[in-house]
Amino acid sequence: MASKTTVRSEGGKVRRVVVVGGGLAGLMTVIKLCEAKVPVDLLSLVPVKRSHSVCAQGGINASVNTKGEGDSPQVHLEETAYGGDFLANQPPVRGMAEAAPGIVNMLDRMGVPFNRTPEGLLDFRRFGGTLFHRTAFAGATTGQQLLYALDEQVRRFEVEDVVDDHGVSIPGEKMVRKFEMWDFLEPILDDSGVCVGAVAQDLKTMQIRPFLGDAVVLATGGPGLVFGRSTNSVICTGTAAIAAYKAGAVYANGEFIQVHPTAIPGADKLRLISESARGEGGRIWVPKDKADKRAANDIPERERDYFLERMYPGYGNLVPRDIASRALFKTCFHEGRGIFDEATGKNELAVYLDLTHKDEKFLRAKLAGILEIYEKFAGVDPYKHPMKVFPAVHYSMGGLWVDYEADARGSLKAGSPRNHATNLPGLYAVGEVDYQYHGANRLGANSLLSCIYGGLVTGPAVASYRQAMAKSAFDLPKSIFEKAEKRATDDYARILTQNTDAKAPENAYKLHEELAETMLRDCTIERDNKALDGVLAKIGELDLRVKSVRVTDTSQRVNQGAQFVRHLENMLVLARVIAQGARNRDESRGAHYKPDFPRRDDERFGRTTLAVHEQVGSVKFVRAFDYTCAGETVHVTDAIDTSLVTPRERKYEQAGAASAAATGKLGSEPESKSGATTEAR
Ligand SMILES: Cc1cc2nc3c(=O)[nH]c(=O)nc-3n(C[C@H](O)[C@H](O)[C@H](O)COP(=O)(O)OP(=O)(O)OC[C@H]3O[C@@H](n4cnc5c(N)ncnc54)[C@H](O)[C@@H]3O)c2cc1C
Incomplete structure (x- = not known):
């Protein structure tokens, strides 16, 4: 039987939902929940406006077809399925592609300063994996503009009263309560395994407390830090997803990690030079003669090898990222044809990304954001000199497994509580943390879209789930929450006090460096089973050594060192899911490439990888499982729904x-x- 009221619990408490993550996916989910009159607690590791979405540069896809090229949502669906090497279930992709034009129009109405054509229409640029102009953009700072627009909408709800079922404002209760600088530690499960809240830690006072929620939505972004150097923000450790995985959530397609072809080479965080640089005419090249020591501008046109244009004459510099990254890697690493570096006297692992043939005014209007980044971090003027770039870990196609319900047309059934539900009842996932839309390789500018579309779908799904609940989380015995809080508090105390007397304690940052080194070297662009065995052995070694970590700071205020130990422990668990998934998949598909198995093998591997946690140090893969959502038992298999676009x-x-x-x-x-x-x- 559903609860008597929708706003208050039987005990008179305001029934909230917890959304963890204030990037695009989280904020869009919050907006839709508020529109459905569901009050929200919004938690974020960093100030919401610093969420990693703020870094997105190039744009958001929508086949609006203002340029009259014959683009359409159907083509967008087909290219996304095709670009993803047919690993994505297609109904959610159809839903996303069909919603995209409306999403861009909605964002435009929210005030996002999209670039426009001289006639005043939205402008669209090209991105990888398509020949159409499908990407709406706000210069090269699209993510920031989108994030700020959604943030403003959410701020409105932060001052809006919660209204009870009789239309009366509830004193002191606002639709959104925001908790910034809080770290999600684990979902709270009741005795029957239903998620009824989250335990989180205040990163200023280090206080740990439960947040009750009729449902919890994880919108916690990607896990780039598992590889150390990546284009991701340093907070992108994937820790929240792994906390959910350790609590029983299934993790899907973990092995599919996108390596972006064009980042600024560097020693720490790698700054991206967006695909939009190539979308606006940027050309990749290396000298034809690998012994050429001249500076870029001294090498004449005929002595340059525009190898992507040579190898892929149709798509040229805009082949999908998996293909471009492999080509760059082959050119530099296998053929030794990088760029001569005077300091080392050798060819370095880098190619030129050249925009110098384009008009400076044009570049400033379209790409100023990323060109400023290049100038700032490389110290070279990209308007006058070709940029040096090399591939970098960028995005995770894999993530928490989430469900969907298809409608009769093969799109998503609006409002189904199954949409974006994980297999833990009451726990939802959306944004880069889910695995839903991109298969084996994400097309550029499809992520911002999937985050916002995911939020549009998840809000109503959670509202439906909440409506169908027999008992609100707010009416459950306190002991459930106290138990969860105690477990998390004890675990944190363990981190602070372990190995205090150890003679040779381990350093968490050093272990992370070792993890990153092995993951980056052997689990990215090219994968080899022997090397992957080495990665798994190394992870096993680190699993043991992490137990000997001693924190140097034991204070109870802004203790980033202790927090990092927790994240590292989770990164090790995720690294195993990624590496073991890669080891098992003896084929090449999208971003997962094994030279020893160079072809896609649909018969053996045309299926979703489903990882289940058993204990630290092992990962179990399953072909099927059952889960319950809003009273319905759903049988899930690893088969992929390719009913809309034939592989x-x-x-x-x-x-x-x-x-x-x-x-x-x-x-x-x-x-x-x-x-x-x-x-x-
Ligand atoms: C440099 C760069 C450029 C990009 N450009 C584009 C582009 O042009 N187009 C495109 O489509 N995609 C682009 N992408 C990809 C895209 O930006 C991301 O995939 C997307 O923004 C992810 O959004 P999200 O809402 O899922 O997560 P994020 O924006 O990463 O937000 C995650 C949120 O979760 C919170 N969080 C995380 N862990 C915890 C925790 N333990 N406890 C509490 N809160 C937590 C964070 O504080 C944050 O609020 C780019 C990516 C990079 C790295």
Whole structure:
């Protein structure tokens, strides 16, 4: 039986939902919950406006087709499924592609300063994996503009009263209560395994406390820090997802990690130079002669190898990221054709990304944000000199497994409580932390879209779930929450006090460096089973050594060292999921590439990887499981729903591969702009 009221619990408490994460996915979810009159507690590790979404540069996809190229949501769906090497369930992708034009219009109305054409229409640029202009953008700071727009909407709800079921404001209760600088530690499960809240820690006072919630939504972003150096913010450790995984949530397709082709090489955080640089005409090249020691501007055009344009004449510099990164890696690493570095006297692992042929005024209007970043961090003027770039870990296609319910058209059923539900009843996941939309390789500018679309879907899904609850979390015995709080408090005390007398304690940051080194070297662009065995052995070694970590700071205020130990322990668990998933998948698909198994193998591996936690030091993979959502038992298998776009081999060597998608005739001979196709990989 559903609860008697929707706003208050039986005991008269305001029934809130906990949203963890204030990036685009979290904020959009909060807005939709508030629109459905569901009060929210919003938790974030950093100030919401510093969420990693703020770094997004190039844009957000929507097939608005203002340029009259024949683009449509159907083409967007097909190119996304195709670019993702057919690992994504297609109904959610259809829902996302169909919603995209409306999403961009909504953002425009919210005040996002999108670039416009001289006629005043929204401008769209090209991005990877498509021949269409599909990417709306606000210069090269699109993420920041989007995040600030959603943040403003949420601030409105922070001052809006919660109104009870009789229309009366509840004193002191606002629709959104925001808790910034709080670290999510674990979901709280009741005796039957239903998620009824979250335990979190205040990173200023280090106080640990439970947050009750009729449901919890994780919108906690990606895990780039597992690889040490990446384009992600340093808070992107994936710790929240792994806390959920350790509590029983299934983690899906962990092995699919995107390596972006163009970041500024560096020793720590790697700054991205967005695909939009190539979308606006940037060209990748290396000297034809690998012994060429001249500066870039002294090398004449005919002596440059624009290798992406040579290898992929149709898509050129805008092949999907997995393909571009592999080509860059092969050129620099295997063929030794990087850029001569005077300091070392050798070719360094870098290629040129050249925009110097473009008009400076044009570049300033479209790309100023990223070109400023290059100038600031590389100390070279990119308007006058080609930039030096190399691939960097960027994005996780894998994440917490989430469900969906398809409608009769094969899109998402609006308002179904199953949409974005994890297998832990009451726990939802949305944004980069879920695995839903991008299959084996995400197309550029599809992430901002999936975050916002995911939020639009998750809000109503959670509202439906809450509506169907037999008993609110706010009516459960206090002991459930006290137990969870105590467990987390004890665990934190363990971190502070362990190994105080050890003669040779370990340093958490050093262990992280070792983890990152092995993951980066052997678990990114090219994967080899022997090397992966080495990665797994190293993780095993680190699992043991992490027990000997001693924190140097035991204070009860802003203790980042102790917090990092917790995140490191979780990163090790996630690293194992990624590496073991990669070890098991003996094929090449999207971002997962094994030279020893160079082809996609649909028969053996055309399925979702489903990882289940058993204990630290091992990961179990399952082919099926059951879970319960809003009273319904759902049987889940690892089969992929490819009912909308028939899988076929990817062929990006010639223009026409994506145009094949554009015709809606995948599987048949493409009617492409060039009409040509070749075998891929
Ligand atoms: C440099 C760069 C440029 C990019 N450019 C583009 C682009 O142009 N187009 C595109 O589509 N995609 C782009 N992406 C990808 C895209 O930005 C991200 O995938 C997306 O913004 C993720 O949003 P999110 O809401 O899922 O998570 P985030 O924006 O990462 O937000 C995560 C939130 O969770 C909170 N959080 C995390 N852990 C915890 C915890 N333990 N406790 C409490 N709170 C927690 C954080 O504080 C934060 O509020 C880019 C990525 C990078 C790195």
